[in-house]
Amino acid sequence: MKSPNKALFLYFCGMAQEQDKFKQVISHAKEYGYIFSSSEIYDGLSAVYDYGQNGVELKNNIKAYWWKSMVQLHEEIVGLDAAILMHPNTWKASGHVDAFNDPMIDNRDSKKRYRADVLVEDYVEKLEQKAQKEIAKAKKRFGDQFDEQEFVTTHPRVVKYRRQSKEILSRLAKSLTDEDLADVKALIEELEIACPVSGSRDWTNVKQFNLMFGTKLGASAESASDLYLRPETAQGIFVNFSNVQKTGRMKVPFGIAQIGKAFRNEIVARQFIFRQREFEQMEMQYFVRPGEELKWFEHWKEVRTKWHKSLGLGEENYRFHDHEKMAHYANAATDIEFNFPFGFKELEGIHSRTDFDLKAHENLSGKKLQFYDPELGENYVPYVIETSIGLDRMFLAVFSSALQEETLEDGSSRTVLKIPSVLAPVKAAIFPLLKKDGLPEIAQSILKDLQWDFNVIYDEKDAVGRRYRRQDAAGTPFCITVDHDTKEDQCVTIRHRDTMEQKRVPITEVKAIIQKDIDFRTWLDF
Secondary structure (H helix, E strand, O other), X not given: OOOHHHHHHHHHHHHHHXXXXXXXXXXXXXXXXXXXXXOHHHOOOOOOEEEOHHHHHHHHHHHHHHHHHHHHOOXXXXXXXXXXXXXXXXXXXXXXXXXXXXXXXXXXXOOOEEEHHHHHHHHHHHHHHHHHHHHHHHHHHHHHHOOHHHHHHHOHHHHHHHHHHHHHHHHHHHHHHOOOHHHHHHHHHHOOXXXXXXXXXXXXXXXXXXXXEEEEEOOOOOOOEEEEEOOOOHHHHHOOHHHHHHHOOOOOOEEEEEEEEEEOOOOOOOOHHHOOOEEEXXXXXXXXXXXXXXXXXXXXXXXHHHHHHHOOOOHHHEEEEEOOOOOOOOOEEEEEEEEXXXXXXXXXXXXXXXXXXXXXXXXXXXXXXXXXXXXXXXXEOOEEEEEEEEHHHHHHHHHHHHEXXXXXXXXXXXXXXXXXXXXXXXXXXXXXXXXXOOHHHHHHHHHHHHOOOOOEEEOXXXXXXXXXXXXXXXXXXXXXXXXXXXXXXXXXXXXEOOOOOEEXXXXXXXXXHHHHHHOHHHHHOO
């Protein structure tokens, strides 16, 4: 049995490794043109980021992958692009004006501000990590004979960790539901949660903090009206329910999907692009008959899980987290969590929103937001299933899981960004072996032909081996090299990033090879 000091040492070593990995992700994202700190020449703006030349391509490819799956492959789902600025009554009806708050707490010694619920959730995550370490050790010890289900229900430490987690989260959920902020602070104190910066446990009382950004609309300060930057994209869908349903002649069940910006004045915006004040959402609201919502809730859990796993980021990196405390509009809610470099965190939320939103807008606006169901012969306000994924979080999940250090057979190492080829910013780099003898001209000709179908680049600087390493680190799936034999046999060498396998192929086959590897059908036909 480990001594307490040794266990503590190993725990902090694990934290240090996670932090090193995360620092590497942030550094690599900047070095290879993925993400920059916004307004960096003015020392940046806290928790606001710009997407660079490779970042914007990856981001657009994630959008396209989601849109293809969610809209174009579903006949009953259509798209929308609602305005960021909306009538202020929108946010009154939705409950955001009165109830869009997070519990905040300050540490008196570090002067740092935190979300109180996140402090508790991070504590629970550490308990789960301890449980997972016990499970991993047992798997290694017992091999193929290991029965994980039996182990997690009988091993004393695992049972203890998970019982503690459940009790803590249940108490937190009840306290937040009851708005008992004093008990939230008491829970933090009982768990002896310390400030991550100072190590101090000197906490202020917990207070509620509204997250919406206010702005003004009008030609002068005297006549300007108060507006908000939208804190979510869902309400733009709800207020357009009748417009879309009638003009599209949609029948329940049907969905409306949207990708768009949202803004939240986060108490603590941290962990790079995971939690920002300006971010982008990809979400779909699915309108169903009342009483059938839980059936569709389970359906969309399954569909969205398949979408995530289609990218091959590792099934072990996903898990469901059912909500203990649900939003005021929901009767079922779960998160698809991903194992980021800093642990499992929410990637996508799936919620059964009942008929709360449509009824609230109907009541405040005085306009009917109902559907006439010809099969039932009646009007009703549909219930709603929501799937909402953070685009920036999806970007971070893809990028962080793709960044790897590999030791090669000859003992050398390489940094490689194994972004799924369907999402990769640049699909291929075309090289002339030398900058002479007509090879650049042939390479440029191939480039110009492929540009019609893919995002490709030309690179002639440094030896071919160094160019391979540069493209590996940038995430480019294919490298195409033109050499002296190309002039004779009209063939090139095509190299795959992940396997480093090289093949000699005719120039006329290059396009088909790339297309097959990145085709949506190859990835989404599940």
